[in-house]
Amino acid sequence: xxxxxxxxxxxxxxxxxxxxxxxxxxxxxxxxxxxxxxxxxxxxxxxxxxxxxxxxxxxxxxxxxxxxxxxxxxxxxxxxxxxxxxxxxxxxxxxxxxxxxxxxxxxxxxxxxxxxxxxxxxxxxxxxxxxxxxxxxxxxxxxxxxxxxxxxxxxxxxxxxxxxxxxxxxxxxxxxxxxxxxxxxxxxxxxxxxxxxxxxxxxxxxxxxxxxxxxxxxxxxxxxxxxxxxxxxxxxxxxxxxxxxxxxxxxxxxxxxxxxxxxxxxxxxxxxxxxxxxxxxxxxxxxxxxxxxxxxxxxxxxxxxxxxxxxxxxxxxxxxxxxxxxxxxxxxxxxxxxxxxxxxxxxxxxxxxxxxxxxxxxxxxxxxxxxxxxxxxxxxxxxxxxxxxxxxxxxxxxxxxxxxxxxxxxxxxxxxxxxxxxxx
Ligand code: PSV
Ligand code: MN
Ligand code: MN
Numbered sequence: 001x002x003x004x005x006x007x008x009x010x011x012x013x014x015x016x017x018x019x020x021x022x023x024x025x026x027x028x029x030x031x032x033x034x035x036x037x038x039x040x041x042x043x044x045x046x047x048x049x050x051x052x053x054x055x056x057x058x059x060x061x062x063x064x065x066x067x068x069x070x071x072x073x074x075x076x077x078x079x080x081x082x083x084x085x086x087x088x089x090x091x092x093x094x095x096x097x098x099x100x101x102x103x104x105x106x107x108x109x110x111x112x113x114x115x116x117x118x119x120x121x122x123x124x125x126x127x128x129x130x131x132x133x134x135x136x137x138x139x140x141x142x143x144x145x146x147x148x149x150x151x152x153x154x155x156x157x158x159x160x161x162x163x164x165x166x167x168x169x170x171x172x173x174x175x176x177x178x179x180x181x182x183x184x185x186x187x188x189x190x191x192x193x194x195x196x197x198x199x200x201x202x203x204x205x206x207x208x209x210x211x212x213x214x215x216x217x218x219x220x221x222x223x224x225x226x227x228x229x230x231x232x233x234x235x236x237x238x239x240x241x242x243x244x245x246x247x248x249x250x251x252x253x254x255x256x257x258x259x260x261x262x263x264x265x266x267x268x269x270x271x272x273x274x275x276x277x278x279x280x281x282x283x284x285x286x287x288x289x290x291x292x293x294x295x296x297x298x299x300x301x302x303x304x305x306x307x308x309x310x311x312x313x314x315x316x317x318x319x320x321x322x323x324x325x326x327x328x329x330x331x332x333x334x335x336x337x338x339x340x341x342x343x344x345x346x347x348x349x350x351x352x353x354x355x356x357x358x359x360x361x362x363x364x365x366x367x368x369x370x371x372x373x374x375x376x377x378x379x380x381x382x383x384x385x386x387x388x389x390x391x392x393x394x395x396x397x398x399x400x401x402x403x404x405x406x407x408x409x410x411x412x413x414x415x416x417x418x419x420x421x422x423x424x
Contacts, residue, residue: 021385023388033384040343041388044117045321045338046091046322047335048092048324049078065280066419068419071106084394084398089115090117091117093120098422116166120169122172123154125219138225141184159205169208171273172212175219179221197243198239201243212227212239212245213247216228231269246319247271248277248283249274249278249296250283259302261303273321276323276342277322277325287348288339289339293345299345300348319381324338330408333399343385344382
């Protein structure tokens with residue numbers, strides 16, 4: 001499904017007068033406004049290939065129809081999102097859920113939508129029909145060398161797929177761990193896992209990064225071998241300069257101070273990237289910013305402060321990705337909401353007066369420090385995100401245009417009411 005520039009232009013023409021009114025107050029601080037808009041235009045958030053269909057839960061799945069049936073259709077869906085918001089310019093593939101059979105053609109197709117390939121993801125948490133060994137008791141941590149080797153070989157294969165597509169990073173998430181006390185020797189599990197990661201790391205091209213994603217629990221419920229940022233940091237440090245920690249917002253124990261984790265990892269130069277989502281209880285994979293928008297802002301506040309302190313480029317020096325699952329919403333609508341929530345938190349963080357904040361901290365002025373952050377958080381920056389989209393050729397209100405064009409109905413016509421996307 002292709003969206004023409006004329007369609008977007010006519011949507012924008014209908015809304016531009018109101019948009020200019022909303023933008024008017026921002027012209028008081030032209031320089032800051034322009035900087036934020038430029039940064040927003042540059043900021044791209046990758047879409048995971050597995051989030052384009054309904055994920056459901058272990059209790060059921062309720063597909064809404066028109067789900068992409070193959071990788072080509074997934075790329076087309078991300079192309080559509082990107083045409084609408086101009087902020088979803090990359091796709092992240094999970095192998096073997098999405099194996100590019102003809103990488104050259106897939107690359108060309110993505111290119112035709114202006115999409116790049118973000119991190120490639122390996123999967124050693126499920127058994128595939130044709131595989132020799134089982135991951136029931138883990139992959140890289142496994143007591144059996146043959147299982148570990150199979151997992152290592154798979155990761156190296158994923159790197160090869162990524163090279164063919166022009167990807168520059170590998171994300172390794174392991175479900176390895178144990179479900180009962182006594183099941184696992186923690187130290188041996190760590191060492192075996194490190195050994196496997198080292199073999200994978202050795203196969204990384206020079207200009208690649210490796211992201212070690214941690215998760216507190218699930219599917220194992222007693223211990224997870226890469227269970228928190230501390231162990232991920234340890235693996236990444238032992239692996240070397242191309243290895244980094246990846247923070248998935250849903251992978252913490254309740255009430256963890258994620259912004260502090262982010263600040264410290266950044267300070268150490270070991271923060272690699274993000275999986276954005278939101279949650280109330282566990283790894284709920286809900287729309288970014290839907291439950292704890294203030295937390296999302298506080299995370300971006302640390303990101304902006306920390307990246308600026310290290311002279312990092314906001315748009316390119318970390319991996320920005322959504323990792324979500326959809327049960328009751330149209331996945332494309334949900335992804336549009338997530339991208340916008342991330343942009344808003346980023347724009348609000350750019351508003352923070354950092355000199356004033358440091359002065360308040362130095363003076364132990366707790367009230368003023370809090371005021372400075374909340375002033376930024378309570379500012380409505382939606383006109384800036386809309387302006388960034390407009391300038392980049394996107395729609396002023398992507399969700400409204402998506403609905404006005406009845407895109408989901410068109411996808412159902414094209415792909416059927418019962419099409420199912422691959423993924424969790
Ligand atoms: C695991 O919960 C995870 O967050 C990892 O990033 C996986 O690759 C992804 O979800 C699979 O849905
Ligand atoms: Mn994740
Ligand atoms: Mn997860």
